[in-house]
Amino acid sequence: MHASYSMLVLLFIFSVPIVYFILAARKGKQIYIRPIAGLAAIDEAIGRATEMGRPVLYSTGLSGLDIVGLCSVAILSHVAKLTAKYDLRLIVPVNSYLLYPVVEESVREAYADEGKLDLFRADDIVYVPGQFPYAAASVGIMHREKVAANFFFGYFAAESLILAEAGSQVGAIQVAGAEDILQIPFFITTCDYVIIGEEYYAATAYLTREPTMLGSLVGQDMGKLTITILVILLTLFGILSVAFPNTFYSNWIIELLRL
């Protein structure tokens, strides 16, 4: 398959803003992201765990060493700094052997930054391959350790409900964030706060203030704006062509896109 002319034009319309805003952000352009409400929920959950004196569990789900996994590690870093600050135990089950060393280093660094390296326990970073073995292991940890707070950030599949419901049964406060929309209904019914879809990346950008992520978010928003305009225009033309069948020629846009 090769690109048609209209596809080429659309490709540039979507790509150029992304690259432009990334480069602009790197050069120091200030980019505003509204506060992500889910991040306040993280602080609240850690606060509650501190009061109860019970551990915190952070699940990266089935994320591998990809953008979803790395965003999860960025949020984990933030959580680890808080747990280190409040002398809490942090347990992190990890599903991917590629992500495991990144997670371990990230948590170790967070504890070191807070001057609490002696509190870091490598055994609390648990590697469990396989979807349902991972779910079973995490559920077991929740019940045995009586965790006070659960964080689910990453890519989740069917095991999401098993994890979240088990956490709900032990009475943990739960905050979840997943870019994949399929598991959101399960998180919404079982978690106290859910970060949905694009907010997941926005949360990472907000926490890290990484210019690449900030610029990319703005560029993507431009792309979505383009699509919104196209959808509205095409819908209007479609309606007008039905209302005035012989007087209004709406197919020229469709023919243009076919070029």
Add this chain to the structure above:
Amino acid sequence: MRRYIIIWLTFIGGLYYFLEFVLPAESRMSDAVTEIGKVTLVIGGCSFLLGVINLMRMHTARIALKRPGWYNSVALIVALFAMLIVHLWKFYANAQPGDAIDKVYDLLWNYLRVPIDSTIFSLLAFYIVSAAYRSFRIKSGEAAIMMLAALIVMLGQIPLGQKITLWLKSLETDPQLWWVSRLRFDTVREWLMAVWNGAAQRGILFGALIGSMALSLRIWLSLERGSFFDKRL
């Protein structure tokens, strides 16, 4: 130096596929696609092996250092090799149904692996009931609409639910009340899923695909940053 080599190799690799896509078929760029595919197939096979090696390394370390839960690592390694040996033996010995090794394979696959996986998944059936019972409360107008939609969708997809409104089908040919026949649970469900749900999913899909396009651009142009990408090589 090494970093720049990686950046340029990444760019050239991505550039090939970009040009192959944007240039017309007459440019003959597509001729190499098949061969490049074979190369990546080999690399993919190697990464599969890498995964097994990493798994073994991690778990043998746990056993050697007697870390908490080391016996689980023993179980994992035993299971891995048992399945591997039995499968290879069955394949290369050309075992027929009824042979001893075929029965062992059956035991491991049909009577252990499949039921264990299915059982954990079946927990969802119980959890969804308790989650729905605990959390679905009509606390607002939106919650009421959501509850109504959920009710219609659930009843519309089970035979007993469809039977409740099946009698409306008889009104299909009525010149005045034909529209009432469309108010059956299954047709309203189909309408909700195709129109309302379809529109919402389409919007989400646009966002997700633009996101993946942005990610691809960042990786291709080596604009990606983060603890992994900034590591010293």
Add this chain to the structure above:
Amino acid sequence: MTENEKVPWYEVLQRIDRRIIYLIVLALCSVPFFIPIPVAMEVSPPVQSLFDKIEQIAEQNKSGKEQFVLLAMDWSPSVKAENEPQTAAIIEHMFRKNVRFIILSFYLPEGPRMTETLAEELAKKYDKRYGVDWVNIGYKQVDLPAYLSFIRDMYSIIEKDYRGTPIRDVPMMKKVGSLRDVSLVFEATGSAGYGIWVIYAQPEIRTLEVGVGVTAIVGPSIRPFIDSRQIIGMLEGLSGAAQYEQLLKTRGNATRGMGSQNLAHLWIIVTMALGNIGYFLSKRRERNRKKEVA
């Protein structure tokens, strides 16, 4: 409320022990195994569309160049309850109509293995033979470049079938020159494996159509593709498979399983109703109490 005050019945409705709920789920799901519940369903348009496509392929094969079906079996034992009956229904339809098919998977090794078991069982019923009426290529771990290579020339990455026979020596494959001889890809998956066929294969091969058999959770996300006719039909969960069995006029595992799904869905509705009744009555009592105090 003091200790001596009895908990009102509507408060109890909001706090039913989950073990009781689970026991009832277990009982309701088990009952249809012993007392079959009659199941007659309305067939939804996506299911009908998929059925019609296979009928169309069968008709075309009688008069023109033979077209094949590719079964992309990207499902694992965990989603067996939904994807297996879907696969079984499609295979049975193809065996009945003498439509030949190829099994493979680019995501999971378990899928082709379990599909092979299904095909062998059904083959006995319809007197079909491996290698002649169907071929199982098995699992190929491919990434995107290898997949693009497969679309252009499927034999570039396929050397042997599932049983180790060189692919060119399999009788059926002598009739399959390329992916252009495949008229329909049926993707059975518990997640989102259909994407590669829609995004990469279909634009390359315009005559290739895609149908899917997915778990019920994935079904809603397929709707935009059905609307744009990029996916021509869908079996959504166990009910999709049961509808297909109804079209085939057969009673398979999906139809049997719908009995359990019937009762379980009704129980979910009952629990939600009980919870909400308890909630509303509690709220009313609280409001009345506040009025009394005021």
